[in-house]
Amino acid sequence: MFKKDRLFWSWIAFLLVVIAIGGYAIFLIMYKGLVVTNMSDGAPWGLWIVLDLSSIGLAAGAFSLSAITYLLGRRDFRPLAKVAVFVGILGYSGALMALAMDIGRPDRFWHGWVYWNVHSMLWEVTMCITLYFSVLLLEVFPMVADLPFLARFKRLNAFAHWIHRFAPVLAVIGLGLSLLHQSSLGATYGVVVGRAFLFRATMPILFIFSAIAGGIAFTIHVTLIVQWLKNRTLVPEKILFDAGQISGAVLLIYLYMRFWDATAGNYGYVPGRTEAFTTLTGGVYSLTFWGWEIILGGILAGILLIRAKFAQSYSLLLIGTGLAAAGLIFNRLHTTLLAFTEPLSESPPLMDPLVTHYTPAWTEWAATAGVVGLLALAFSLGMRFLPAFRGSEEPEYEIIQEPQSVTLVTETAH
């Protein structure tokens, strides 16, 4: 226990260093302007949009697992849903922080609520994210109010329990808002008529499905790590494996849709889109595309997640969920970066000057690391000190090795 205690505080110290470096980068950005990044008129969005899309995608476990718990009536999923909601609020905080430093005028962040352009996908995303963030705050509030040193505030606790009564209602609202904005984040790209690689009606669907798969997977992944570090059980193992299977199944359905989107969408030569697709599958991104997004983070992750339950193997579950989460991040990365480095479509004289090269500057990496570090810090402290994640005092917990006798044939027998 002592050893792990030291590990925990070293981890916190490490995070504080990362946050300090990130804080310096963010100060530079606020002081000198976005000129200190490598973004340009040709590549107006960069790494922070990837951070934004990824953290919202990985936070999708909150609405998916809340919906499973309260709307599909699987009350036994509640322990996992609690972790997911906590991951969720951190993910959305990260996204809001990323957006705040990405927009040129952070002092006008409130304009989205006051000046409406209902045609804009980004307006819809702004409204949904902020509303959903409030839902998450209400969902997390009872967990925080349980902290021992807050126990003396009787009214606060009474209020927290009163809110908790509305968990199913919050789940309904959260489901609606999440379905809307997780999809419309995809549509944010999907409606860009001028960039053939992005202009696909499939984008919203692909985004929501990959978010459900990646979000649930990420929740399981961090739960497993926390359980191992705390040597306690937060979520019953059956629930983890069941959720893993749901995630794996959604991931495989997503891959199926992605396959047809890529195949039918590139059947003939489509100016701009074909070039971007060629770069994705055979150019500079081919290694990360095939390796991380499709093979490891897609097919293998899906198979591992489904197989983990039959094999009763936490190792498979841990690897599968990690790969699925990584696959989501790489998908958002490829989508964002390819959009600006590839030809738009026909109209040759205009093509070349609009194609830009973009590699994130150190400030962008540092600020990203700072935000991620801040989230990791909040997560670590929350998992350690929030009573909701105390876990049950079950006997020593160990990662179960995969039994060698289980073969693929037994899977179908199940």
Add this chain to the structure above:
Amino acid sequence: MAQETRELTRREFLTLIGALGMSSVAGTWIYNAFVVEKERDTHAVDPDKPYWAMVIDLGACIGCERCVHACQATNDTNSDHLWNIVLEDNETFNQHVFLPRPCMHCEHAPCVEVCPVGATYHRDDGLVAMDYDRCIGCRYCMVACPYGARVFNWEKNDEQNPQVPRWGTPEVEPRPRGVVEKCTFCSHRIDAARERNLTPGVDRAATPACCVVCPVEARVFGDLHNPESPASKKMQGREVITLRSHLGTNPRVYYLLPNA
């Protein structure tokens, strides 16, 4: 010890669904009554009003870039983030062609559709304008613009404008750091013309600086609803294209193909 969560009864659940349904109906009605109607007004092309357009003759342009300089001087733009640029191409027409590219002021402008706060909008006369006080600098319009016509103020523009005073003097206010900007068709001149009873495209003080300065009349401005305007006359008997017309943006910048 956490308190047990009470289950929703069927009645409460149905009430909830009903309330959501009712509010969505109400929301749709409000949306249609107030928002859509308002927008239809600004989108409509009124045949009695001028249809401002720029006509650029690809056969005449000699690539001298005076329009670039005049634009930079008049609108006080940064050298790295010009509103009006001249592109070159020698593949499309079997000859070397210069292609000046201002903002297209599309009728169905992707930038106007995507702006989350309505900071870029159609003016009453159909030109696409920017509200620098409203822009939050999210740059979605730059992602959406099919013509790369938009530039961002990545830092405070404290450059000594290299084109002043030789090619003109700034006529508009400098923009703050962190907002997007673009070619305005020199709308400040068009607006001033109405007060002084000048005709944009004909009178120099009411015409975009790039068109005024062009030494070979490769770019002219005018009202396409008036067959006698310089722009309408320029197009007569020539083959006309718009850029990336398959996108359906319907630009107000027309290019005359060079004679073969």
